[in-house]
Amino acid sequence: MSRRFMQGSEAIAEAAIAAGCRFFAGYPMTPFTELLEHFAAKLPAEGGVCVNAESELEAIGMAWGAVATGARAATGSTGQGLSLMQESISELVRAELPLVLFNLARGQGDYYQATRGGGHGDYRHLVLAPVDLTEAVQLTQLAFDRAECWRNPVLVYGDYLLAHTAEAVAIEPVAFDPLPSKDWAVDGSRSGSGSPRNLNPIGMVPGKKGIEPERFWKRLQAKHEAMAAAEARWEAESTDDAELLVVAFGSVARFTRFAVRELRAEGARVGHFRPVTLWPFPSEALAEAARGVKRVAVLEQNAGQMIDDVRLALEGRVKVVAIGGISSDDAGFGVGPMLEPERIRARVGAALAGREVQP
Amino acid sequence: MSDEVLRSDRPPESGATRTGEFKPTLQLGTDHDLCAGCGEPLALRTILESIEELGLAQRTIGVIGIGCYTALTSLMDLDLIQALHGRAPSLATGAKRMLPDRLFFTLQGDGDMANEGLQEVIHAAARGENITCVLLNNGVFGETGGHMTATTVLGQRTKNTLEGRDATQHGYPIQMVDLLAPLGGTAYAARGSVHDASGVVKTKVMMRRAFETQMRGEGFSIVEILTMCPTGWFVPTAKGPGYLNEVLGAVHVTGEWKRDGRLLRGAEPEAPNEAKERGAV
Numbered sequence A: 001m002s003r004r005f006m007q008g009s010e011a012i013a014e015a016a017i018a019a020g021c022r023f024f025a026g027y028p029m030t031p032f033t034e035l036l037e038h039f040a041a042k043l044p045a046e047g048g049v050c051v052n053a054e055s056e057l058e059a060i061g062m063a064w065g066a067v068a069t070g071a072r073a074a075t076g077s078t079g080q081g082l083s084l085m086q087e088s089i090s091e092l093v094r095a096e097l098p099l100v101l102f103n104l105a106r107g108q109g110d111y112y113q114a115t116r117g118g119g120h121g122d123y124r125h126l127v128l129a130p131v132d133l134t135e136a137v138q139l140t141q142l143a144f145d146r147a148e149c150w151r152n153p154v155l156v157y158g159d160y161l162l163a164h165t166a167e168a169v170a171i172e173p174v175a176f177d178p179l180p181s182k183d184w185a186v187d188g189s190r191s192g193s194g195s196p197r198n199l200n201p202i203g204m205v206p207g208k209k210g211i212e213p214e215r216f217w218k219r220l221q222a223k224h225e226a227m228a229a230a231e232a233r234w235e236a237e238s239t240d241d242a243e244l245l246v247v248a249f250g251s252v253a254r255f256t257r258f259a260v261r262e263l264r265a266e267g268a269r270v271g272h273f274r275p276v277t278l279w280p281f282p283s284e285a286l287a288e289a290a291r292g293v294k295r296v297a298v299l300e301q302n303a304g305q306m307i308d309d310v311r312l313a314l315e316g317r318v319k320v321v322a323i324g325g326i327s328s329d330d331a332g333f334g335v336g337p338m339l340e341p342e343r344i345r346a347r348v349g350a351a352l353a354g355r356e357v358q359p
Numbered sequence B: 001m002s003d004e005v006l007r008s009d010r011p012p013e014s015g016a017t018r019t020g021e022f023k024p025t026l027q028l029g030t031d032h033d034l035c036a037g038c039g040e041p042l043a044l045r046t047i048l049e050s051i052e053e054l055g056l057a058q059r060t061i062g063v064i065g066i067g068c069y070t071a072l073t074s075l076m077d078l079d080l081i082q083a084l085h086g087r088a089p090s091l092a093t094g095a096k097r098m099l100p101d102r103l104f105f106t107l108q109g110d111g112d113m114a115n116e117g118l119q120e121v122i123h124a125a126a127r128g129e130n131i132t133c134v135l136l137n138n139g140v141f142g143e144t145g146g147h148m149t150a151t152t153v154l155g156q157r158t159k160n161t162l163e164g165r166d167a168t169q170h171g172y173p174i175q176m177v178d179l180l181a182p183l184g185g186t187a188y189a190a191r192g193s194v195h196d197a198s199g200v201v202k203t204k205v206m207m208r209r210a211f212e213t214q215m216r217g218e219g220f221s222i223v224e225i226l227t228m229c230p231t232g233w234f235v236p237t238a239k240g241p242g243y244l245n246e247v248l249g250a251v252h253v254t255g256e257w258k259r260d261g262r263l264l265r266g267a268e269p270e271a272p273n274e275a276k277e278r279g280a281v
Helices: A008-018 A033-042 A056-068 A079-094 A111-115 A133-150 A160-164 A213-230 A250-265 A283-289 A306-314 A341-352 B040-053 B068-075 B088-098 B110-116 B118-127 B176-180 B197-215 B237-248 B272-277
Strands: A004-007 A021-026 A049-052 A072-077 A100-105 A126-128 A154-159 A166-169 A234-237 A244-247 A270-275 A277-279 A295-298 A319-322 B060-064 B079-082 B103-109 B132-137 B186-193 B220-226 B255-259 B262-267
Touching: A004 A008, A008 A021, A008 A033, A008 A100, A008 A133, A008 A154, A008 A160, A008 A166, A021 A033, A021 A056, A021 B088, A033 A049, A033 A160, A049 A056, A049 B088, A056 A072, A056 A079, A056 B079, A056 B088, A056 B118, A072 A079, A072 A133, A079 A100, A079 A111, A079 A213, A100 A133, A100 A160, A111 A277, A126 A133, A133 A154, A133 A166, A154 A160, A154 A250, A160 A250, A234 A283, A244 A250, A244 A341, A250 A270, A250 A341, A270 A283, A283 A306, A295 A306, A295 A341, A306 A319, B040 B068, B040 B103, B040 B132, B040 B197, B060 B068, B060 B088, B068 B079, B068 B103, B079 B088, B088 B103, B088 B118, B088 B132, B103 B110, B103 B197, B110 B118, B110 B132, B110 B176, B118 B132, B118 B176, B118 B220, B132 B176, B132 B197, B176 B186, B176 B220, B186 B197, B197 B220, B197 B255
Parallel strands: A021 A049, A021 A072, A072 A100, A100 A154, A126 A154, A244 A270, A244 A295, A295 A319, B060 B079, B060 B103, B103 B132, B132 B220, B186 B220
Antiparallel strands: A004 A166, A126 A277, A234 A270, B186 B255, B255 B262
């Protein structure tokens, strides 16, 4: 398939449609707005529907209804809008509905929101953090596949740079293994049958009084533990003889990976580790990559969030330092001065030399 | 009526907790989990019987809000989607857009629709979504034990308005059908009451008419049903229907408010046999 020069938002929308997404609902917000625009422009021609929802609360509600019918559906926003959707996300997990969510965020300050969430109760969902457009096209398709495989929402977490950078990219369809049939989806056909379906988040069964919440929630816990064991994804390079291991995710990892490659070419013993899934966090792979290193440096564009998962993964065996920090443009969209190859290289270089990096 | 209100917040002691020996085909049992004297099982029957009579049993999906009536889902022989409190109109919107030839109804209480989810139902109506929203209005949060909602009438005692709803403290009730009927996307709007047999029959006519409006693709429909909640009103079970009619019914006026896109503002619905002659969709 030929490559086209297009903005991240357009490529993600096309990848979603290629994966069979036929419903989208959203509410404009920078830098997510263009994703909504592209779905609005492209979905009708594919027999799909894009609704301009009056709020993020309604956007995720509409997508919830669409996905309950068995359709592939998605919604999204910027981190602020995702905040409004938290209640629904936690309930969609418990209702076991495979909704795909996009957070095209302002910087990386939504790591906790993405991986811990602000919803109620015990719930987990995959979080995929693409490093660039080519990977975003793949991970968008993967998101729909994994969502249906586990009957669980999946979040694709990108940022302003991913959404607004234009690159030459091909929408290559990814081949996945066949999925089980969606006999859980409601289409009205089982109404009047004596055994209808009730898609609910608390274990209600038609014809049966009462609920068994403990049994229901423990079953979900077991599912989430199986997801955690099966779905960790990461990229590690130059880790074998490294003294310093740099850990970064998303667009920021594109800068750190570039700096590490430059320094490695100059003979520095530095490696790079990038979680592709933020939940489940690839803890075992990181522990393996960090074996023998003197120091692990975490560069994230926030006050320090992923560093918690890095420390949990390494269990105190290696010194972990923060070399990133809050960095923003004047509008607050998270395109900060830190994101310059020279500055990133200087921060990695300082960590390599054992110097402290001021955030 | 108000002087007969018990100065008590204890639920009434006894009464029927069965939906009746006769049950609609789409009802899975005859026992319900709600209080004696509750009006919601009656309201449910008007929905289930209308679906059945219109021949839409294998094409219907309910989207259920959160309140006492959520427990009625165990009785419903229907494919269902459980929504969050207030969010049912959005879920029904997304599902209906994917399955436009099915009948979709939401089941919501006044706390669900008029408090938590007011913007949802207004936007769904304004968009002219081809769905039917059903409001079970008893003027209280029944499930929590009788607290004030946005439809509680002035003077009504609730657990957090013990001296009665006072406009200077708690504002005025919202009349949902009156609010939604004038919107451009609303094709059908009516308010019924299940306080007596005649009210139940008229409510069922409204329900059928709303479903027919939806299946003709004419836009949004709303049927509000006034239901008894003696527990939440702190009145004896047998006094529930009278209290509903005299106290809530005086403010939330029954009748058809919009039909075929024309505003009627509380007209009596035509006789049920006339409605039957219009035939199923």
